[in-house]
Amino acid sequence: MNKSARNSLADPLLRLQAEAELADEAAHAAPPHTTTLQRTEHELRVYQIELEMQNEQLRQSQVALQASQASYMALYDQAPVGYLSLDGAGVIEQANLEACSLLGLVRGALLQRSLSDFVATDEQDSFYMLRRSSALHGPAQTAEIRMVRADGARFWAQLVANTSSVSNGKDVLHLVLSDISERKRKELERQGMVKRIEDLSRRLVQAQEEARKRLSRELHDRTSANLTALRLNLDQIVKAAGQGPDATLFWERVEDTRALIADTNFSIRDICAELHTPALDRGGLLDVVQSYAQQFTKRTGLPVLVDCAHGDVRIERFLELSLFRIVQECLTNCAKHASASTIQVAIALSRTPLRVAVVDDGCGFDTTLSATDARAGGHGLQNMRETAEFLGGKLLLESAPGRGTRVVVLV
Numbered sequence: 097m098n099k100s101a102r103n104s105l106a107d108p109l110l111r112l113q114a115e116a117e118l119a120d121e122a123a124h125a126a127p128p129h130t131t132t133l134q135r136t137e138h139e140l141r142v143y144q145i146e147l148e149m150q151n152e153q154l155r156q157s158q159v160a161l162q163a164s165q166a167s168y169m170a171l172y173d174q175a176p177v178g179y180l181s182l183d184g185a186g187v188i189e190q191a192n193l194e195a196c197s198l199l200g201l202v203r204g205a206l207l208q209r210s211l212s213d214f215v216a217t218d219e220q221d222s223f224y225m226l227r228r229s230s231a232l233h234g235p236a237q238t239a240e241i242r243m244v245r246a247d248g249a250r251f252w253a254q255l256v257a258n259t260s261s262v263s264n265g266k267d268v269l270h271l272v273l274s275d276i277s278e279r280k281r282k283e284l285e286r287q288g289m290v291k292r293i294e295d296l297s298r299r300l301v302q303a304q305e306e307a308r309k310r311l312s313r314e315l316h317d318r319t320s321a322n323l324t325a326l327r328l329n330l331d332q333i334v335k336a337a338g339q340g341p342d343a344t345l346f347w348e349r350v351e352d353t354r355a356l357i358a359d360t361n362f363s364i365r366d367i368c369a370e371l372h373t374p375a376l377d378r379g380g381l382l383d384v385v386q387s388y389a390q391q392f393t394k395r396t397g398l399p400v401l402v403d404c405a406h407g408d409v410r411i412e413r414f415l416e417l418s419l420f421r422i423v424q425e426c427l428t429n430c431a432k433h434a435s436a437s438t439i440q441v442a443i444a445l446s447r448t449p450l451r452v453a454v455v456d457d458g459c460g461f462d463t464t465l466s467a468t469d470a471r472a473g474g475h476g477l478q479n480m481r482e483t484a485e486f487l488g489g490k491l492l493l494e495s496a497p498g499r500g501t502r503v504v505v506l507v
């Protein structure tokens with residue numbers, strides 16, 4: 097036997113074990129022979145035992161290798177994210193079960209397909225850039241792109257890319273694929289809400305601006321004529337005083353001046369009451385609505401019935417203020433547009449949602465028209481609706497020509 101070939105096969109430890117086993121056998125056999133033939137026979141026997149031992153070791157390694165492969169395969173397939181391995185042309189070479197289920201095909205049908213078949217048309221560039229930056233810039237390049245399942249359903253996916261070189265020198269792109277549709281949906285929803293809040297804030301500022309304009313216009317309209325008349329009266333009084341006593345003209349002017357001052361005072365008080373209702377500082381919503389309703393009746397002659405079961409319940413101040421402004425706008429609308437004979441305000445604060453309703457028996461109107469027709473009027477209804485939404489509630493409007501109007505706010 098060639099000695100070097102023998103050595104290449106044998107591990108010194110194995111040889112020792114084989115010698116020991118043979119010695120064990122020999123102890124139970126005939127005494128040792130010392131001829132060349134007997135020595136060669138001994139060598140061959142040792143070699144045979146060595147080979148058998150090596151064989152057994154190989155078999156055990158193979159079993160261990162298979163077990164570890166099976167456990168890696170189970171981990172790979174049962175991973176909660178998709179794993180894909182692509183060749184340089186983007187063709188799928190390996191896919192775990194989650195990747196198959198995300199893309200909607202069984203593994204047999206998925207392998208050898210190009211992954212770009214599952215990328216939405218308008219995202220192909222992003223996918224290309226991901227592959228490129230993974231090759232250029234190294235591990236963990238990430239992209240969020242829209243993908244299309246085999247059945248055509250779209251979903252948002254996050255792709256994390258890692259490129260590695262395999263033994264034949266070719267690059268393999270490993271991708272971790274996860275469905276992030278739910279996160280994207282929430283993100284879009286949140287963006288929508290932020291936009292809506294921005295719009296609402298803008299509208300709120302606009303509404304305040306309009307209120308200021310209306311105030312200045314009303315102040316002007318309702319007081320400037322009186323003030324002009326006052327000035328003219330004073331001129332005449334001064335003139336009459338200078339030309340000697342003309343008692344009739346003098347006293348006439350003085351009386352007129354008094355009346356004008358009283359009227360101007362009344363107008364200014366009226367406008368101030370619209371802008372700020374002192375009762376709001378002292379009492380709850382019911383107090384302020386009742387107090388405002390009394391003033392309203394005095395001014396317009398329209399009776400207002402205020403109904404509230406638990407009037408002593410206090411709610412947050414900004415809620416009280418906002419609900420009062422809504423009632424105020426409803427009553428103003430009744431006076432301006434409704435030609436009603438009675439108005440009812442019902443307030444329920446001890447229930448959830450809170451409910452405030454203003455109902456009139458006036459002429460009513462076509463609500464579809466007023467929502468779309470820019471000529472339909474100001475922004476009163478729109479502001480009321482937005483205020484209710486701003487408070488996290490809603491406004492219901494029921495009206496029809498000849499059928500009165502009902503405004504209900506639920507918060």
Ligand SMILES: Nc1ncnc2c1ncn2[C@@H]1O[C@H](COP(=O)(O)OP(=O)(O)O)[C@@H](O)[C@H]1O
Pocket residue numbers: 429430432433434456458459460461466472473474475476477478501
């Ligand atoms: N109580 C009501 N009765 C009849 N019509 C109403 C009533 N409330 C509102 N409207 C109608 O809806 C329109 C829009 O109201 P609103 O938005 O408050 O604006 P404005 O009061 O400045 O006209 C009014 O012009 C009117 O035609």
Ligand SMILES: [Mg+2]
Pocket residue numbers: 425428429474476477
């Ligand atoms: Mg109005």
